[in-house]
Each structure stands twice: as C-alpha cells, then as structure tokens.
Amino acid sequence: MERRSFLKIIAAGATIVAVNPSLIGGTLYAADGRMFKAYEKAQIVDAAGVPIKASSLEKEVTYIFNYPFNSTPCMLVNLPEPTEQEVSLKSEIGEEYLWKSGVGAKRTIVAYSAICAHQLTHPTPNDSFIKYVPKATPTMAYAKSGIIVCSSHLSAYDAGAGAKVLSGAALQPLAAVVLEVAADDTIWAVGVLGSDKFQDYFKAFKPELKEFYGGVAEAKTLVSISAKTVKLTEYSKEIIQY
Ligand code: FES
Numbered sequence: 001m002e003r004r005s006f007l008k009i010i011a012a013g014a015t016i017v018a019v020n021p022s023l024i025g026g027t028l029y030a031a032d033g034r035m036f037k038a039y040e041k042a043q044i045v046d047a048a049g050v051p052i053k054a055s056s057l058e059k060e061v062t063y064i065f066n067y068p069f070n071s072t073p074c075m076l077v078n079l080p081e082p083t084e085q086e087v088s089l090k091s092e093i094g095e096e097y098l099w100k101s102g103v104g105a106k107r108t109i110v111a112y113s114a115i116c117a118h119q120l121t122h123p124t125p126n127d128s129f130i131k132y133v134p135k136a137t138p139t140m141a142y143a144k145s146g147i148i149v150c151s152s153h154l155s156a157y158d159a160g161a162g163a164k165v166l167s168g169a170a171l172q173p174l175a176a177v178v179l180e181v182a183a184d185d186t187i188w189a190v191g192v193l194g195s196d197k198f199q200d201y202f203k204a205f206k207p208e209l210k211e212f213y214g215g216v217a218e219a220k221t222l223v224s225i226s227a228k229t230v231k232l233t234e235y236s237k238e239i240i241q242y
Pocket residue numbers: 116117118119120121150151152153154155168169170
C-alpha cells in the first residue's frame with residue numbers, strides 16, 4: 001500500500017457519516033463494567049466512507065481499522081462459527097473481566113486491538129506479523145487454526161473467546177473492541193474492554209507516529225464519527241505468518 005492510501009485510512013475520524021447513531025438498538029456486548037472504557041462511538045465504514053454492513057463482512061478475513069485513537073490499529077474478523085459467551089479473562093496483573101461474545105446475527109463478528117500484548121507488534125503499511133489465521137491455514141503457533149497469531153514470537157490468541165492467550169509469550173489477551181450492530185446492520189465501535197497497550201505503544205513508536213501523523217498529539221486524537229476499514233492485505237504490503 002502506498003503511504004498516501006494509508007494516510008487516507010487514518011484520516012477516518014474526520015469523515016461525516018449521515019447515519020444517526022441513536023438508531024442503534026443492539027445489545028452492548030461488553031462486560032459488567034469492569035475494565036471497560038467507553039470511547040467516541042465510531043461507525044465502521046469502507047475506504048470510500050460507505051458504512052459496512054455486518055452481513056457483508058467476508059468470513060475469516062482480517063480487516064484493519066484504527067480505534068479508539070487515530071493511530072491504534074485494530075482487527076475486525078467475521079469468524080466461521082459463533083463465539084463463546086461470557087468468557088472470564090485476566091489482565092497480566094490479575095484484573096478480571098468478562099468478555100460477553102461476538103456480535104451480528106450469528107455472534108461471529110469480533111474486534112480486537114491489533115497491538116500484540118507481548119511486545120507491541122502491530123500492522124504497519126510495510127508489513128504485518130499479526131493476523132487472524134483461517135481454519136484451513138496451518139500455523140506454527142498452535143495446534144489448531146482459526147485463531148489470531150502474532151508471528152513475532154508466536155503468541156496465539158483465541159479469536160472466539162475474547163482473545164484469550166492460547167500459547168506463546170503474551171501474558172494477557174488482546175484488548176477487545178466493543179462493537180454494536182445496529183438495526184440497519186451497520187457496525188459501530190463503542191469502547192475498549194480489557195487491558196490495552198496504547199500508552200506503551202505511543203511511547204515505543206514515537207518517531208514513527210511523528211512521521212506518519214505529523215506529531216504524537218495527532219496520533220493520539222480520538223477517532224469519532226467513523227473508522228475506515230480495509231482488508232489487512234490492502235493495509236500492509238507484506239504479511240508474515242508462521
Ligand atoms: S510481539 Fe507478539 S508475540 Fe512477541
């Protein structure tokens with residue numbers, strides 16, 4: 001992907017979408033309040049700014065969008081099967097929280113921070129070492145696929161169970177993005193559940209964020225209104241998966 005397109009995607013927060021968020025009547029598939037932080041509500045839209053319908057998401061494809069900040073990448077996946085429900089999870093310092101389930105008609109749609117909980121590997125326009133690995137694609141990280149793998153050090157996360165750690169060096173799940181599906185089938189990000197690595201990421205990648213966003217303050221701007229979403233294959237030039 002050319003840098004120009006990357007910048008186009010990250011500028012999603014400035015896009016105006018003609019949909020009234022008050023139409024949302026879906027259940028908030030979050031937790032019981034513990035370790036949940038509400039952010040600006042943002043509609044998931046495609047690169048042209050057109051709202052994406054939950055029923056149109058391709059199965060087992062990793063989509064990338066930035067949320068809750070302009071520079072923090074997240075992944076959106078429509079899984080082949082309904083997720084688990086009411087999954088109890090723990091942060092690396094032992095804080096407990098509850099991930100309710102995926103969203104959509106069949107409870108198959110999930111979103112997580114794409115910043116690895118181990119050492120902050122994340123998708124960039126140049127490459128990505130972290131992605132959802134479809135069921136039919138083998139991985140060295142775990143005995144079965146249909147999971148999220150960070151190929152930097154082979155951490156495996158359970159995509160259908162709140163990104164619980166299955167194996168590898170990560171000490172906690174990926175932070176979950178809490179989604180709502182509205183009555184008109186549009187998808188909205190409304191908050192983040194679990195322990196996130198956003199502040200560590202801002203600190204560790206200060207020079208890169210300055211280069212791409214023109215400054216750290218710009219990188220830390222909250223996404224609002226809408227979040228542009230593209231397939232990982234369009235977002236990163238090279239995808240590495242072991
Ligand atoms: S950074 Fe992801 S496994 Fe190490």
